[in-house]
Amino acid sequence: MHLNLKPRSRLHAKTRSNRPGAMLVCLFFLVCLPILSVIGVEFLERGSLQDTLHWSLSYKPLFILNVGLSFCLLVFIYAIVGSPAIAGAISTLVLGVMALISYLKVKMIGEPFFPWDILLNKESMDIASLVTGKAALVRIGSIAAAVILVLMLRWVMPRMKMPVVWRAVMGLCALYALYAFGVKTPLAGKILDRAGVSEIVWNQQENYTNNGIALAFTLNVKNSIVQKPATYSNESIAAVAADIKEEGLKQAKGSDPLNGKKPNVIFIMSEAFWDPTLLPNVSFSEDPLPTVHRLQKESTSGYLLSPQFGGGTSNVEFEVLTGNSMSFLPGGSIPYQQYVSKPVPSLASYFADLGYKSMGIHSYEGWFWDRDNVYKQLGFESFKSSENFENPEVKGFFISDAEVSKDIIREVDNTANPMFIYTVTMQNHGPYDTPRYGQNSIQVQGNLTPEAKSMLETYTQGARDADQSLQMLIDHYEKSDEPTMIVFYGDHLPILGLDYQVYAESGFVHTGKANEWTLEEVKKMHSIPLVMWSNFDMPKQQIPLLSDSFLGAHVLDMLHLEKPANFALNAKLASEVPGLLNNLVVDSDQGLHAEAPDSVKALIEDYRNVQYDLLFGKQYMASHLDHDYLTKTAQTGYNAEFGAQVGARSAMESGSTPDAKPASAH
Known part of the structure; x- marks a missing residue:
């Protein structure tokens, strides 16, 4: 030892x-x-x-x-x-x-x-x-x-x-x-x-x-944590409210073509939908988007300026539904996961106040971007995610766009009240680097590498299916006696290879380095086709460019509906600054600016203050205008119909019998 x-x-x-x-x-x-x-x-x-x-x-x-x-x-x-x-x-x-x-x-x-x-x-x-x-x-x-x-x-x-x-x-x-x-x-x-x-x-x-x-x-x-704007105060919000009242910005424009009858209003945000025929030096064996191209000639159409590229779908939803802008939030932030933790006024709660059933439909799982919880805060009555689709058709990796169109028709047909539906599809979600559909029906020709060509053909096949699913809805509602309006657009351009491979190879942008793009190229890489259709008379409008956050106000004007305070301000700003991103401002003459011109800075600051007031502030606006709308809480029994269905389905799959019959979907 x-x-x-x-x-x-x-x-x-x-x-x-x-x-x-x-x-x-x-x-x-x-x-x-x-x-x-x-x-x-x-x-x-x-x-x-x-x-x-x-x-x-x-x-x-x-x-x-x-x-x-x-x-x-x-x-x-x-x-x-x-x-x-x-x-x-x-x-x-x-x-x-x-x-x-x-x-x-x-x-x-x-x-x-x-x-x-x-x-x-x-x-x-x-x-x-x-x-x-x-x-x-x-x-x-x-x-x-x-x-x-x-x-x-x-x-x-x-x-x-x-x-x-x-x-x-x-x-x-x-x-x-x-x-x-x-x-x-x-x-x-x-x-x-x-x-x-x-x-x-x-x-x-x-x-x-x-x-x-x-x-x-x-x-x-x-x-x-979003910092309070230096000019935010009760006095600044009161001044904005006074301007809205004085200028009559809330009032509906024109006469109501439906004489008070309430049409179904269906928003379809198609995953990564864009027009691949815009690529220069590239040709297609047939037109992949015949429906969209026809509507661009016959109906209201134009382009939306998306705050996203390639991802961040929920941020586009946030802009469209709430009228708020990502431009006033930290770059790369995700409001659905960071800021929407209490009721936020939106198109869903607005239409619910008019007697509509407000429903969200998404052909993917409800947890994605926390939609299960966020849709409740936005005032939806129900949210139907992929878990609630019964034996859906899957195309590629996800539920098909055609299945989503069928589901929209089913929900509207089975609901007595008019419906506001906000739909998000999933079929054409990336990546596109492996052929997912077997033999693609449309071939691409152009000065592209084999990898880029294959990627573009796979994407184009999905875009073609999205176009066909839109036509399916049009075919149905052309024969329907229910007045219905469809607003169809994409959330962002697709990711077609690392370093923007397809865009650079085709010459759509001059380089694959985003920080070297011109303002025109930034605009192109964020511009998404928008088409509208209705089975009732509606004047055709051409929309050169409009930020996603201003789309809601524009649709309310087209429907001759009075706009709530925040959407009224959006309409005023859109008339002077139709496009607003962090690094791009588009004026009413379609002029491009890296930052806001002095002539509109005060109006943009009003927009920032109102957004801060609604999301993070003391809700001063509600004491001056639209109190009930701006302070509305989540709907009682949110998503009860699908919650009951999920519970019943789980019980059946486990071999047990639920104590009571599941509630009817409507």
Whole structure:
């Protein structure tokens, strides 16, 4: 026993004698790893070592800030786990995954990784579908190798046990530093100003490129909370309300063609619907959109300016249903998951007040973008998601658009009251890199790579099916004695390859780098076809361009309905600024501007104040106008019909018999 103890005593003495050296090695590791991590994650996201080194050397203060934040993350994790190598491996993994997600998001939709993306659940699988690409796999392999290499240092570095109190102090200091930069405390603000940090919230891709991933991500934490506009007050809202009253903006325009009879109003937001024939230097074996092209000649039609590209469908819903604008919210934010946690006035609650049954229909699962809960807050009576479709036809990967049209007809036919329906389809959701329909009926010719050609043909097949599903509805309601209006449009342009491959190869845009597009190209990449049809007389209108947030006000005017306060303001603004995005403003003459002209800034500020009042403020507007509409609560018994059906179906599938018959759908 004595012989066995001697080596341990010597080892213990050696460890004690080398304690200062072990501490120096540990500190060297804690300092060097963040430097290497920042270079590594920037290389992963930028894809060019030359660009990474140029940024590191040319923007040294910004580089140092990124290193500092990475150091704080490493120290915080070390304070928890107590091992420098394990802490280093975890921080390397966290930063690497963040860089990988940011890289994939930029490639897909031109937006980096935001703090609020952490809230995404299964929605993140849209990005996960791209991890099979070569570039993504190389990055995943690099991250895994780096994590393993850092972890192996555990067997090389001298062991040092730091007192728990010291670790706790270090961890709290590191956590406070991260917090300070996240909320931008006065001291952190001074440091950022001296370092020359310029936060470009309206162009987040440029924000991340200039400031670095770690810094830009941290600075965006405070943007999770929308700041109160400097001009927001009861007095400013009262002035807007007075203008609405004085100018008669709420009043319906023209005479009512239906003499008070209430038509069904059916909005169809077709997933990724766009007109592929707009691509130059590309031809199709037949017209993929005969219905839409006919309606563009015969009926009210035009283009909507979408705040999204390639994804973020719920943000388009948010704009159309509420009349609010994504332009006043942090870039990349998702109102359905971040801000709609209480009743918000919308078209659904407006039509419900008129005696309509307001229903949402979506041919995908109800949890997506939290629609199950959000539709309740928006004033819908019911929400029919894919779980409530009975034996639906599936085409490609999802429920077919034709099945959705059949379901709309079924719901309207079985409902005594007029209906307001907001429909979101799913069939033509990406990706399109693998043929999903077998043999496509429409062939594409043009100067495209085989990969781009295949992708475009798959997308075009889905667009053709969407067009046919619209014709199905028209055929039905042409024979119906129920007055019905259909508003058909897409949510955003489709993702047709990384770096906007199809758009760049066809010449639709001059480059696959979104930050180099002209204003005209930005406009084209956000412009979605809009067509309307009704089985009653309605004057034909041509709409050159209209933001999604102004569509509701326009439809109410077409139906000769009095507009509530917020939609009345929308109509006034749309007459002067029909297009409004973060980085693009379109004036009434279709002139394009990177920022709002001085002549309309005050009106836009009124719009911002009213939106803040409704979503986050004290609801001053409700004390001046439309109190009942602006303060309406969720409908009692929201979605009771489908909740009962789901419960009965679950009971039947489990082999038990429900105690009572399920409630009728209507």
